[in-house]
Amino acid sequence: MSQSGGVLSDAVLVARKDLLLERRAKIGIGQVLPFAILVLLLFAFALDPDRGILKLATPGLFWVTVLFSAVLTLQRSFALEAEDGILEALRLSGMSPAGIYLGKVTALTIELLLLEAVLVLGVAVLYDTKFLGIPLLFAIALLATLGIAGAGAVYGALAARLRSRETLLPLLLLPLLAPVLIAATRGCEVSLEREAMSGWSWAALLGIFALVYLTLGSFLFRPLLEDA
Amino acid sequence: MSAIVHLRSAVALIGRFPALAGVNLDVHAGEILLLRGPNGAGKTTLLGVCAGLIGLSTGEAVVLGEDLTTNRRAVRRRVGLLGHDSFLYQDLSVVENLDFWSRAAAATVADGRAALDRLGVASRLFELPVHSLSAGQRRRVSFAAMICRRPELWLLDEPHAGLDSAGRDLVDGLMSEAATSGATVLFASHELDRAEHVAHRSVTISGGVILDETPPSTETRADS
Structure with a gap:
């Protein structure tokens, strides 16, 4: 724990710094968002001849797009920490590794939720999707995004200093996030079919995934930071 | 007097390469020690060991009383x-970097601004992103981020690199002030004329071992 006040204050400090970096560099708006919209468009072009399939596949296509975009966001977030000796500086700072981890997860979650909000509009326009169970969809988006960011930050730190991190990160991360993808897709399918009550069980499952990833990440980040 | 840095038979491996191959060194409080030696001698590794960033394979290392x-x-x-x-985020401005690193080290934002002033970083540069600064300006900002932590042990690797003549004089003055106020300074430098003037003592390191040691200069100590 740092002298400044502990895990929470370190997490706030790191989250604010990461969001400030995004505001300055505009990688999310300038590169990740256009990439995500492009993927949605390509799916629309590929499946447009059969609108039925496109409508059925909408939740899956949405979450696959989010996962691909999350990988790009994670790579950027941890590449910054690997440049100019920043990892050494973080180790020297005395900040709590759990605080650094939770700060990065918070910033990633906020960035991905904003991306998802824009993608929801894209899905509504391109795939002609009507959103019905809004509270459930919001809960699923929040919990799935926490799970993605929680697991992603662990693997982002693991891959940060590897020369092959661009290819290694998706290879490590995507299999781990398969349960999140499945649960988020099923939850969204259910909510779009107006069976909102049964959809909450998927939200609960996503909550458990997020809790497990965040707990493990908080403990694993110290050795990951030391070995990075 | 107990040593601030105490190394005995210190061996540190970088991969499988012994970057330090049995170093014995004592540095005392208020001392400025110059590490001399060719490229790849082990100077940077020695500083990394003292910072607690690089672990020893064998040997003893006690720094600031910590084993x-x-x-x-x-x-x-x-x-x-x-x-x-x-050690700076290139996309953040000078003050954003200083604010972050000072808070991270439990110092205040005011400490960060004071350090920038001390390093002579002009206020017109404060809002510029670090990537737009010259190498010398970046070096001054890095130095400011370091001193706002109020460290007890200064570990400087080529502190004069990239600085103009005024900047080098400033760094020399800061090292002397730090030592006078009780901090200890270890620095590696290839600019021996300048470095030997400010250092109280110097050691030559080569091949991961200390080859020789120049005894304290009473004249230099008196000057400082």
Whole structure:
């Protein structure tokens, strides 16, 4: 724990710094968002001849797009920490590794939720999707995004200093996030079919995934930071 | 008097290469020690060991009273390291970097601004992103980020690199002030004319071992 006040204050400090970096560099708006919209468009072009399939596949296509975009966001977030000796500086700072981890997860979650909000509009326009169970969809988006960011930050730190991190990160991360993808897709399918009550069980499952990833990440980040 | 840095038969491996191959060294409080030696001699590794960033394979290392063989993390917040890297976020401005690193080290934002003033970083540069600064300006900002931590042990790797003549004089003055106020300074430099003037003592390191030691200069000590 740092002298400044502990895990929470370190997490706030790191989250604010990461969001400030995004505001300055505009990688999310300038590169990740256009990439995500492009993927949605390509799916629309590929499946447009059969609108039925496109409508059925909408939740899956949405979450696959989010996962691909999350990988790009994670790579950027941890590449910054690997440049100019920043990892050494973080180790020297005395900040709590759990605080650094939770700060990065918070910033990633906020960035991905904003991306998802824009993608929801894209899905509504391109795939002609009507959103019905809004509270459930919001809960699923929040919990799935926490799970993605929680697991992603662990693997982002693991891959940060590897020369092959661009290819290694998706290879490590995507299999781990398969349960999140499945649960988020099923939850969204259910909510779009107006069976909102049964959809909450998927939200609960996503909550458990997020809790497990965040707990493990908080403990694993110290050795990951030391070995990075 | 107990040593601030106490190394005995210190061996540190980088991969499988012994970057330090049995170093014996004592540095006392208020001392400025110059590490001399060719490229690849082990100077940077020695500074990394003292900062608690690089672990020893064998040997003893006690820095600021902390046994680094059992706990390397304990010493980190008490040292300041100026390395080859800037330790700065390139997309953040000068003050944003200083605000972040000062708060991270439990210092205040005012400490960060005072350090920038001390390093002579002009206020018109404060809002510029670090990537737009010259190498010398970046070096001054890195130095400011280090001193705002108020470290007890200064570990400087080529502190004069990239600086103009005024900047080099400023760095020399800061090292002397730090030593006068009780901090200890270890620095590696290839600019021997300048470095030997400010240092109280120097050691030559080559091949991961200390070859010779220049005894303290009473004249230099008196000057400082």
